[in-house]
Amino acid sequence: MQKIGVFVCWCGTNIAATVDVEAVSETLSHEPGVVFSTNYQYMCSQAGQDKITEAIRDYQLDGVVICSCSPRMHEATFRKTVSKAGLNPYMLEIANIREQCSWIHKDKATATEKAIILGRAAIAKVHLNAPLTAGESPVVKRALVIGGGIAGIQTALDIADAGFPVDIVETKPTVGGKMTQIDKTFPTLDCAACILTPKMVDVAQNENIRIFSYSEVEAVKGFVGNFSVTIRRKARYVKEDVCTGCGLCTEKCPQKKVPNEFNLGLDNRHAVYIPFAQAVPKVATIDANYCTMLKTGKCGICSKVCTAGAIDYKQKDQLIDVQYGAIVVATGFNPINPEKFDEFAYSQSPDVVTSLEFERLMNAAGPTAGTLLRPSDGKHPKTLVFIQCVGSRDISCKGKPYCSKICCMYTAKHAMLCREKYPDTEVYVFYIDVRTPGKNFDEFYRRAVEEYGVHYIKGMVGKVEPVDGKLKVQAADLLNNEQIHIDADMVVLAVAIEPDKSARRLATMLTASIDTNDFFTEAHPKLRPVESPTAGIYLSGVCQGPKDIPETVAQAGAAASKVIGLLNKDHLTCNPCVAESDELMCNGCSACEKVCAYGAITYMDKEFRGPNRTKLIRRVAHVNPAVCQGCGACTVACPSGAMDLKGFSTRQIMAEVDAICK
Amino acid sequence: MQVTNEEFKPTIVAFCCNWCSYAGADLSGTNRLSYPANVKIIRVPCSCRVNPMFILRAFQRGADGVILCGCHPGDCHYTTGNYYARRRMTLLFSMLDYLGIERKRTRVEWVSAAEGAKFAATMNDFVATVTKLGENKRLEDLRCKN
Numbered sequence: 001m002q003k004i005g006v007f008v009c010w011c012g013t014n015i016a017a018t019v020d021v022e023a024v025s026e027t028l029s030h031e032p033g034v035v036f037s038t039n040y041q042y043m044c045s046q047a048g049q050d051k052i053t054e055a056i057r058d059y060q061l062d063g064v065v066i067c068s069c070s071p072r073m074h075e076a077t078f079r080k081t082v083s084k085a086g087l088n089p090y091m092l093e094i095a096n097i098r099e100q101c102s103w104i105h106k107d108k109a110t111a112t113e114k115a116i117i118l119g120r121a122a123i124a125k126v127h128l129n130a131p132l133t134a135g136e137s138p139v140v141k142r143a144l145v146i147g148g149g150i151a152g153i154q155t156a157l158d159i160a161d162a163g164f165p166v167d168i169v170e171t172k173p174t175v176g177g178k179m180t181q182i183d184k185t186f187p188t189l190d191c192a193a194c195i196l197t198p199k200m201v202d203v204a205q206n207e208n209i210r211i212f213s214y215s216e217v218e219a220v221k222g223f224v225g226n227f228s229v230t231i232r233r234k235a236r237y238v239k240e241d242v243c244t245g246c247g248l249c250t251e252k253c254p255q256k257k258v259p260n261e262f263n264l265g266l267d268n269r270h271a272v273y274i275p276f277a278q279a280v281p282k283v284a285t286i287d288a289n290y291c292t293m294l295k296t297g298k299c300g301i302c303s304k305v306c307t308a309g310a311i312d313y314k315q316k317d318q319l320i321d322v323q324y325g326a327i328v329v330a331t332g333f334n335p336i337n338p339e340k341f342d343e344f345a346y347s348q349s350p351d352v353v354t355s356l357e358f359e360r361l362m363n364a365a366g367p368t369a370g371t372l373l374r375p376s377d378g379k380h381p382k383t384l385v386f387i388q389c390v391g392s393r394d395i396s397c398k399g400k401p402y403c404s405k406i407c408c409m410y411t412a413k414h415a416m417l418c419r420e421k422y423p424d425t426e427v428y429v430f431y432i433d434v435r436t437p438g439k440n441f442d443e444f445y446r447r448a449v450e451e452y453g454v455h456y457i458k459g460m461v462g463k464v465e466p467v468d469g470k471l472k473v474q475a476a477d478l479l480n481n482e483q484i485h486i487d488a489d490m491v492v493l494a495v496a497i498e499p500d501k502s503a504r505r506l507a508t509m510l511t512a513s514i515d516t517n518d519f520f521t522e523a524h525p526k527l528r529p530v531e532s533p534t535a536g537i538y539l540s541g542v543c544q545g546p547k548d549i550p551e552t553v554a555q556a557g558a559a560a561s562k563v564i565g566l567l568n569k570d571h572l573t574c575n576p577c578v579a580e581s582d583e584l585m586c587n588g589c590s591a592c593e594k595v596c597a598y599g600a601i602t603y604m605d606k607e608f609r610g611p612n613r614t615k616l617i618r619r620v621a622h623v624n625p626a627v628c629q630g631c632g633a634c635t636v637a638c639p640s641g642a643m644d645l646k647g648f649s650t651r652q653i654m655a656e657v658d659a660i661c662k
Numbered sequence: 663m664q665v666t667n668e669e670f671k672p673t674i675v676a677f678c679c680n681w682c683s684y685a686g687a688d689l690s691g692t693n694r695l696s697y698p699a700n701v702k703i704i705r706v707p708c709s710c711r712v713n714p715m716f717i718l719r720a721f722q723r724g725a726d727g728v729i730l731c732g733c734h735p736g737d738c739h740y741t742t743g744n745y746y747a748r749r750r751m752t753l754l755f756s757m758l759d760y761l762g763i764e765r766k767r768t769r770v771e772w773v774s775a776a777e778g779a780k781f782a783a784t785m786n787d788f789v790a791t792v793t794k795l796g797e798n799k800r801l802e803d804l805r806c807k808n
Binding site for chain 2: 070071072096098099100101103104105106107110111113114117118121511513533577595597629630631632633635636637645648650653654656657658660661662
């Protein structure tokens, strides 16, 4: 029988006003195993804690029950107290007689009776408590950033600055992400490339950063502090360490009719290509879908012109395994395909473009060298119509229910830039609401309306119809309550943004959670916005929800600081309340493995001693205590009763049930 | 709702998940809401920790009603635990019904950490329902009586 001490707290009058604390400590002192029982005004105060420490020493207590406030409040405090007195911190149970008793009930007799029962249950449980030791697991001091856009770049730079090695895995041949395709940024109108490309160079030159471009994450194993990640380095048929990025191959390649994804297919590129002049790493990539040599074995011009000898047609995909302590998801977004919204005639006319395509048409490095020309006939558009909320805030099955957040601002920017460069154009913007929460955002929008004379019309466009080289736009002006018809030369759709397609697959690999729109979920929407609920996985940028560049950079820095905090530790303390399998009872049925959300249970063949000095090899479950989160799903799934949860064992909970139902 | 039957005070065991419902129960205390003292809460790490055995044990030892509270579907701290709990309890409650433990004596309820008012309302309603049903004699093991 364990020697148990009971400590009843008054909590001033919070408990003592409705619970007769004297009666509680007196009644509980007669419970089996209780050798000491007392009450005190404030158990959590230093004097109260000293009482506990003294009693543990004087009475050689094996277990402590504290009847006080919720364990969510002071369990950690009291664990430290008993630990200081030399008792295992897990030999403590708390009976919640404040939040779940004295504050609920008005009648003193009833509340006292309930407090006694709750105390009894805690005593019954503590009898069965076993000393637990929190394990430690080492931390691999290297971080992985998945995605090399501005979010990934900023996170990697911040982690590297703190002195930890970082790897960036980017599926495209170059880092930079969507920001490389943007012309100017709101609300300051500074050029995106001018602020991004120096950061890309920083990433390339930083000794702590490795870039795995044209690569994908293939598999993730392990847990916080100790992830093992398989990365597929896709064959680019060019030796990355040999290529000088001179671009000669890209000029001589005879296959010139490949849609250029950097310009969203508005022009063509060669089969061997460098996405754009400032690409990092500046290395050519051969597009195997179009390369004549790779498809038919006849060509080989690029290898002939390459003076460095970097072309290698026999290159294969490579799989590499790397260990990481922390993983940051920065997979970003894509604009949705507006073809579903056929009322806007996106698939019928090349002059109906998305905002990102419009961005390329305005960009000096774009297909038109920065002159705004219609894609259909290369003429100057005179009338432009911008349609906002295409697919955003749309609860029909075609669209997205959320606000994409950035469209109001970039549409104002586009409209303003159009009027500035070409004062002879008429610019109309159709909106449901204009949302401009951000520093200098509303001022920016007002400038577009007041100084640049952009026509903002509240209402949605019903139909866009291509007729004789014009686009007939039919819309409703809600404020004037009239129908409007505009003959436009170009229509620009501010389409919704959605998380990158890789999010769902990646979330499964990382056991991180995503919401119904495939955005990664944060551990707490207010207080832990850059952490995923899965330990060791952090979120940066739009993969977590729509945001603009400054917000993305801020979140990237926040994620980096969380990673640095983790990598700074040599060891992580694990939760000791984890599942444990009794190998003698386990029959290796795999029921527990199937319900485990964390992959914490593995099977191994273990040797047992059989009768008459024989040996038996049996398959038994093994719980990795560093991975197990202690939910207990496996304990119920186990048909043989081999699986149990430390700290909340079957016997302990049964004892509580018995004490309550007595 | 007030408990009308003064004579009979049912014994109710509530299993509450540490992350949502237990915190919800704390919140109803913090907000000084009230529910009958017959409800005794047992803290579990997740609703999926509740073994059907615990519920059978409660009825065997003389409980008159058992309620299991967990996080709302989709909000489980352990991602899928409450779904397991829901399935297990659906089966168990249907079997208990067959054994003569009325459906109304058992309940699964989703209460978040923010729903203190819901916790109190749920408990008031549950206690009233069980009180109306009267004492549970079906599974009670008289050998366990002292």
